[in-house]
Amino acid sequence: MAHIVTIGEILVEFMAKEIGQKFYESGDFVGPFPSGAPAIFIDQAAQCGSTTRILSAVGDDGFGRINLERLQRNGVDISKIKVLKDATTGVAFVTYKDDGDRDFIFHITNAACGRIDEELVGEEDFKGCKYFHIMGSAIYNDGVYRAILKGIKLAQRNNCKITFDPNVRKEIVTNEEKRSILMDILNQAQIILAGENEIFYLTGVEDELTSVKALLEKNAEMVVIKRGSRGATLYTKDEVINIDAYKVKEIDPTGAGDCFAGTFVSCINQGIKPLEALGLAAIAGAKAVTRKGPMEGNTTLEELRLLDNENQNK
Numbered sequence: 553m554a555h556i557v558t559i560g561e562i563l564v565e566f567m568a569k570e571i572g573q574k575f576y577e578s579g580d581f582v583g584p585f586p587s588g589a590p591a592i593f594i595d596q597a598a599q600c601g602s603t604t605r606i607l608s609a610v611g612d613d614g615f616g617r618i619n620l621e622r623l624q625r626n627g628v629d630i631s632k633i634k635v636l637k638d639a640t641t642g643v644a645f646v647t648y649k650d651d652g653d654r655d656f657i658f659h660i661t662n663a664a665c666g667r668i669d670e671e672l673v674g675e676e677d678f679k680g681c682k683y684f685h686i687m688g689s690a691i692y693n694d695g696v697y698r699a700i701l702k703g704i705k706l707a708q709r710n711n712c713k714i715t716f717d718p719n720v721r722k723e724i725v726t727n728e729e730k731r732s733i734l735m736d737i738l739n740q741a742q743i744i745l746a747g748e749n750e751i752f753y754l755t756g757v758e759d760e761l762t763s764v765k766a767l768l769e770k771n772a773e774m775v776v777i778k779r780g781s782r783g784a785t786l787y788t789k790d791e792v793i794n795i796d797a798y799k800v801k802e803i804d805p806t807g808a809g810d811c812f813a814g815t816f817v818s819c820i821n822q823g824i825k826p827l828e829a830l831g832l833a834a835i836a837g838a839k840a841v842t843r844k845g846p847m848e849g850n851t852t853l854e855e856l857r858l859l860d861n862e863n864q865n866k
């Protein structure tokens with residue numbers, strides 16, 4: 553039994569060493585780093601003290617092993633990660649542009665995580681589960697999408713809330729059909745954690761408050777907008793709370809949003825009030841960008857609370 557369950561890609565990431573490096577020119581990359589948005593999320597949720605499980609698949613290779621060992625070490629239930637003999641673990645390469653934007657090349661559709669389908673998802677995954685977390689990046693093929701839909705049905709039948717991070721990647725959300733899939737999930741979620749431009753991209757409504765209000769009138773109880781180094785905003789039916797970012801020197805932005813979401817959902821699961829959860833999530837997101845590697849800056853709740861206390865005593 554796990555209180556927080558997620559599904560989707562587990563992969564290793566190789567990161568360009570230099571800003572401005574191009575995929576079409578030879579250059580140095582560092583890695584492999586354990587990665588995949590759902591994996592980063594669930595690792596952080598576990599480090600913050602919740603019981604967690606991820607449904608996924610890796611190959612029977614070193615790239616699978618680095619992920620399995622990391623997730624298990626940090627307390628994630630890895631019993632529903634299939635280890636496939638006839639597929640290799642997913643891989644992503646990332647380059648950084650001068651303006652802070654990133655490009656990805658994903659090898660996931662034809663990798664082990666591309667084999668996830670509805671058979672992986674069972675009623676037992678949702679018995680006692682309180683939050684089913686979905687990442688928009690996980691709709692990379694039909695099998696995973698069907699698995700997510702089955703998960704949503706089972707979650708709803710078991711009174712488990714849907715938490716959703718659209719995590720829109722232009723390399724994955726390639727057409728209108730995929731946008732509308734994400735829109736459907738957005739409309740069903742109780743907790744939404746979105747990047748600043750993602751709600752606009754999905755709803756087509758330019759004014760943030762208008763689109764968030766529409767979500768709060770449907771199924772959403774909380775909508776959090778993540779704004780990178782400018783902090784975050786929490787919207788509920790009753791209030792709007794803006795918080796500043798926790799000041800750090802950014803080394804690598806990859807994984808901040810997943811780490812933020814993992815902290816927020818894990819805190820809410822443990823009964824921590826939304827405002828405190830938001831503050832701790834912002835510290836976790838900030839901490840994540842101080843380390844190269846998507847999961848390398850993940851942190852325990854104890855450490856986040858220490859940093860929070862230090863910050864308040866400044």
Ligand code: ATP
Pocket residue numbers: 719746747748777778779780781782783784796797798799800802805806807808809810811812833834835836837838839841
């Ligand atoms: P990604 O998709 O790359 O994981 P995201 O767009 O989902 O990112 P961000 O807004 O980049 O998420 O980051 C999540 C949170 O982490 C922010 O709301 C902020 O609180 C914190 N954060 C991110 N970048 C920084 C930074 N440079 N300095 C301080 N805090 C940061």
